[in-house]
Amino acid sequence: WIYHHYCAMAMALISLTWKIEGEPDCAKKQ
DSSP, X not given: OHHHHXXXXXXXXXXXXXHHHHHHHHHHHO
């Protein structure tokens, strides 16, 4: 159970990081 919870938390953290780092990156490219 712990492994699944840890995996879910990691996925959410990566998703948040991608969103935060992805938005400015896209704006800079354009």
